[in-house]
Structure formats: structure tokens, C-alpha cells
Amino acid sequence: MMSKAQREAPCPRELIIATRNPGKVHEIESALVGIPVCIRSLEDFPFVQSPDETGQTYSENAVLKSSFYSQSTGIFALADDSGLEVEALKGAPGILSARFGEASSDQERIDLLLKRLSGILHEDRQARFVCAISLVDAGTGLLKIFEGEVQGTIASAPKGSNGFGYDSIFIPDGYELTFGEMSSEVKNTISHRAQALAQVRAFLKEWFAEATQGSSNPKVSKNSSS
Numbered sequence: 001m002m003s004k005a006q007r008e009a010p011c012p013r014e015l016i017i018a019t020r021n022p023g024k025v026h027e028i029e030s031a032l033v034g035i036p037v038c039i040r041s042l043e044d045f046p047f048v049q050s051p052d053e054t055g056q057t058y059s060e061n062a063v064l065k066s067s068f069y070s071q072s073t074g075i076f077a078l079a080d081d082s083g084l085e086v087e088a089l090k091g092a093p094g095i096l097s098a099r100f101g102e103a104s105s106d107q108e109r110i111d112l113l114l115k116r117l118s119g120i121l122h123e124d125r126q127a128r129f130v131c132a133i134s135l136v137d138a139g140t141g142l143l144k145i146f147e148g149e150v151q152g153t154i155a156s157a158p159k160g161s162n163g164f165g166y167d168s169i170f171i172p173d174g175y176e177l178t179f180g181e182m183s184s185e186v187k188n189t190i191s192h193r194a195q196a197l198a199q200v201r202a203f204l205k206e207w208f209a210e211a212t213q214g215s216s217n218p219k220v221s222k223n224s225s226s
Contacts, residue, residue, distance in 0.1 A: 017040070027184075122156070
């Protein structure tokens with residue numbers, strides 16, 4: 001994740017991105033460029049186990065993960081939980097998006113979803129991506145939740161090779177391309193995760209500004225949702 005020079009440079013604050021999904025890591029790192037944190041990944045803590053995602057909502061799972069990793073590593077933790085909700089499937093796959101049908105790959109999950117939508121007309125394939133991001137600092141008790149969502153439609157077949165997960169079959173409202181066909185620059189301004197990360201970035205800028213101005217313990221907000 002970090003170069004040797006980055007690891008040896010003074011670090012005002014460490015932040016672990018609590019995901020093993022390289023696509024998510026890249027999106028989150030890109031959104032936090034310029035924020036005075038040293039980004040760590042789970043690869044930097046190989047002996048820390050992963051918690052079971054037992055939450056009933058995206059927010060619950062995000063908090064569960066960020067709390068676990070902050071307590072396990074002793075540093076600031078950011079975790080996200082996200083999913084695709086398809087109206088014709090009564091909101092499925094939802095919070096089980098990454099484990100949909102026990103499929104072992106993105107392509108298998110996409111194939112299963114399209115199979116279940118077989119015969120459903122384009123105008124009845126409405127869906128939305130939802131994302132919840134949690135920031136936790138076990139040392140100060142800080143806990144913040146940020147949410148974003150984007151409405152769209154499920155394509156009849158995968159299009160594009162950019163992104164990850166269900167990106168190749170999701171067409172956001174107002175566009176003709178799937179997330180998989182879009183450049184990362186465009187996707188990262190309109191996606192569900194981009195919306196939540198914009199809130200994270202704004203919060204961190206304010207939080208670190210307060211710390212720089214001499215507060216030893218900037219405003220702590222528990223169980224707060226944006």
C-alpha cells in the first residue's frame with residue numbers, strides 16, 4: 001500500500017481502510033488525496049482477523065467493521081458496506097450483494113442476477129446502489145456514519161470492464177453508460193460511494209483543522225448519521 005519513503009515520513013494520523021477489495025481501496029484513497037493521513041490497508045496488519053458481518057443494515061455492518069479494526073489496530077478506521085437493491089427482486093441482493101447466491105466471483109453474481117431478471121422489461125429493472133461508510137477512532141470514542149445512494153437501471157447484459165462488483169450492469173439515471181463503461185473520473189463524482197466519501201472528506205478536513213488549531217480532542221460525534 002505505502003512506499004518505504006511514505007512509511008518513514010512523519011505521519012500526523014494513520015487511517016486504516018478496512019476492506020480487502022482493491023477496487024474500494026483505490027476509490028477511497030483517491031477521494032482522500034490531500035487529507036493529512038497515512039493510509040494503511042489490511043495488508044499492513046496480516047495477523048488481524050476479519051469480523052463476521054452480522055449487521056442487518058449497511059450502516060450496522062460498516063460500524064461493526066470499523067469498530068473492530070480500530071480496536072484491533074489502535075488506529076483510526078474507515079469501513080464501508082454497500083449493496084445493490086433491485087426493485088423487481090424485492091430489494092435483493094441488498095446487504096448480501098457480495099455473497100449473493102453463494103457465488104464465488106463478481107461474474108457469477110452478475111450472471112445469477114441477470115438470470116433472475118430474465119424476461120423483465122427494461123422499464124421494470126429499476127435498482128439503486130447504497131453505501132454506508134463508518135469512521136471510528138476507538139481511542140477517542142469518535143463514531144461517524146455517512147451515506148450515499150444512486151438510482152439506476154439494470155442492463156440486459158454486462159457492458160464495460162471498469163470498476164468492480166455489479167458496475168458493468170448498472171446504468172445510473174441520466175446516463176446511457178454503465179458504471180463499467182464510465183471513466184473513473186465520472187463514476188467517482190456520481191456513485192453512491194463517491195457521495196458518502198465526499199461527506200467523509202469534508203468531515204476529516206474540519207476535524208483535522210480543529211486539531212491543528214490546538215484542540216487536543218476535536219469534536220467527537222457518536223452515532224451520528226449524515
